[in-house]
Amino acid sequence: xxxxxxxxxxxxxxxxxxxxxxxxxxxxxxxxxxxxxxxxxxxxxxxxxxxxxxxxxxxxxxxxxxxxxxxxxxxxxxxxxxxxxxxxxxxxxxxxxxxxxxxxxxxxxxxxxxx
Amino acid sequence: xxxxxxxxxxxxxxxxxxxxxxxxxxxxxxxxxxxxxxxxxxxxxxxxxxxxxxxxxxxxxxxxxxxxxxxxxxxxxxxxxxxxxxxxxxxxxxxxxxxxxxxxxxxx
Numbered sequence: 466x467x468x469x470x471x472x473x474x475x476x477x478x479x480x481x482x483x484x485x486x487x488x489x490x491x492x493x494x495x496x497x498x499x500x501x502x503x504x505x506x507x508x509x510x511x512x513x514x515x516x517x518x519x520x521x522x523x524x525x526x527x528x529x530x531x532x533x534x535x536x537x538x539x540x541x542x543x544x545x546x547x548x549x550x551x552x553x554x555x556x557x558x559x560x561x562x563x564x565x566x567x568x569x570x571x572x573x574x575x576x577x578x579x580x
Numbered sequence: 581x582x583x584x585x586x587x588x589x590x591x592x593x594x595x596x597x598x599x600x601x602x603x604x605x606x607x608x609x610x611x612x613x614x615x616x617x618x619x620x621x622x623x624x625x626x627x628x629x630x631x632x633x634x635x636x637x638x639x640x641x642x643x644x645x646x647x648x649x650x651x652x653x654x655x656x657x658x659x660x661x662x663x664x665x666x667x668x669x670x671x672x673x674x675x676x677x678x679x680x681x682x683x684x685x686x687x688x
Contacts (some may be wrong), residue, residue: 494581499677509668509679526674563615563630563672566637570624 466569468542468559473574480549480578486542486559486571491507494537497562500544502555502568510555513544514562527553549578582607582671584680592688599656601683603669608649610673616645618653619682620665628667629654661687 472484477537484500500512513523513533533547542559556575561567583606593599603614611631617625627636629645632652642657656663664687669680 487627497669501679508681509670511670511677513681514675514677522675558624562629563613563627563670564636565630567630567636568636568638570626573624 466566468561468569468571470478470488470559470571470574472509473557473576475577475579476549477580478549478578481545481547482549483574484544484546484557484559484574484576486544488540488542491561491569492537493535493540493542497564498535498542499560499562500531500533500542500557501560502571502576504552504555505565506554515542517528529544546576549576551578555579582674582675582678584608584669584671584678586667586669586683587681588683589681590684590686592686593659594688595659595661597659598661599630599654599685601656601667601685603652603654603680604649605650605652605671609652609671612648612673613673614645614647614652616643617668617670617671618663618665619668620662625668629658645656656685659685 469487494508499514530548534543556573559571581627585604587602614632616629619625633645666682
């Protein structure tokens with residue numbers, strides 16, 4: 466069981482990035498999956514969740530800018546990030562919701578928003 | 581949002597000792613939806629405890645969680661060298677699903 470992330474990088478303020486998280490060993494469409502981030506010197510911050518029924522939630526600071534989605538055929542979770550701000554710079558993790566089998570996090574991907 | 585405050589910030593203990601870490605919530609955690617994570621240097625967080633007191637798959641029984649409402653505790657009995665790390669609590673009962681600031685467990 467693992468979650469492998471890709472898609473981070475350097476982007477200018479106002480730009481866009483899409484993060485991907487490929488799951489193996491479990492089905493993304495039957496799990497609650499979140500994106501969590503950590504900026505330098507700050508605590509972990511939950512960003513968004515997609516529930517197994519397809520419903521979603523976001524933290525207030527990213528509402529209207531970020532979109533969580535999944536592709537069941539690719540068993541992949543995504544985070545589309547638009548209108549990026551410097552304060553969105555962080556290491557982003559995909560993570561399974563806490564549960565008996567929900568121990569897995571991705572390896573993390575660095576997003577840097579800077580001009 | 582629910583603010584989680586962990587204490588102490590740093591805990592210095594020796595291998596073989598018992599560690600007690602605290603997580604206090606600014607308001608009650610719905611359905612005791614409280615998780616504990618371990619984070620070793622250079623690694624992603626690893627889930628230890630969910631639902632306040634249930635161990636996740638593969639987690640040693642030296643790790644135990646307790647508490648309800650606003651006060652939660654992670655106890656690690658008989659510390660081993662690989663236990664020295666940073667520990668975080670997270671509440672996932674009320675969105676946004678917030679984290680504590682972490683407790684660093686270091687070797688004395």
